[in-house]
Amino acid sequence: xxxxxxxxxxxxxxxxxxxxxxxxxxxxxxxxxxxxxxxxxxxxxxxxxxxxxxxxxxxxxxxxxxxxxxxxxxxxxxxxxxxxxxxxxxxxxxxxxxxxxxxxxxxxxxxxxxxxxxxxxxxxxxxxxxxxxxxxxxxxxxxxxxxxxxxxxxxxxxxxxxxxxxxxx
Numbered sequence: 304x305x306x307x308x309x310x311x312x313x314x315x316x317x318x319x320x321x322x323x324x325x326x327x328x329x330x331x332x333x334x335x336x337x338x339x340x341x342x343x344x345x346x347x348x349x350x351x352x353x354x355x356x357x358x359x360x361x362x363x364x365x366x367x368x369x370x371x372x373x374x375x376x377x378x379x380x381x382x383x384x385x386x387x388x389x390x391x392x393x394x395x396x397x398x399x400x401x402x403x404x405x406x407x408x409x410x411x412x413x414x415x416x417x418x419x420x421x422x423x424x425x426x427x428x429x430x431x432x433x434x435x436x437x438x439x440x441x442x443x444x445x446x447x448x449x450x451x452x453x454x455x456x457x458x459x460x461x462x463x464x465x466x467x468x469x470x471x472x
Contacts, residue, residue: 310442313416314429316342320357320413321364321431321440333357344409353409356382360413364431364440368450373431373438386414 310318320342323332332338333350344353359379362372387404388411401418403411420426428448431438443450 307441307444310429310440311425312423313412313419314425314442316416317360317413317420317429318440318442320353320409321360323353323357326438327436342409343407343412349409356410356413361431361438361440364429365433365438367427368430368433368443370431370433373435382410383414383417386411388414388418 309315323338323342324330331354332341333353336345339345339347339350339353342353344350355377356379358374358376359382362374362376363379365371365373387408388401389404390399391402392399401415403415405411417426420429425442428443429440430443430450431440441450
């Protein structure tokens with residue numbers, strides 16, 4: 304839906320996961336092996352957990368944009384609390400980071416990405432489009448951090464046209 308460049312670092316995984324569902328058409332990429340592979344899961348039985356995680360992330364990204372949750376979802380903190388993470392320390396420079404303990408758990412990879420973004424100060428820049436028929440995840444690169452739509456040419460233009468038409472009547 305968006306022409307924006309991907310989110311930085313591990314947030315690209317979060318953005319990709321949230322964008323596996325096209326709300327307008329109802330197409331869910333997690334229904335296909337190719338779509339599941341994009342977020343690093345391979346089995347059908349992992350898709351249900353990925354969907355729950357996706358919708359909890361979407362609710363948080365809507366909050367980053369100042370909007371209420373789109374649906375009743377499990378709190379993201381509860382889902383990530385069970386993520387197996389370890390602290391890694393680079394012997395060359397002593398820098399530390401949180402990393403997935405097993406490297407394959409989607410939940411742990413998302414938790415590590417969120418932790419990385421918190422440290423980098425980029426977590427709240429990942430948002431969900433305010434358009435109710437979209438809610439696509441995007442990384443807000445605007446100077447003031449007040450982006451509202453994933454695409455000004457699509458969602459922004461539709462919102463402005465609706466507002467214009469409501470004033471004209």
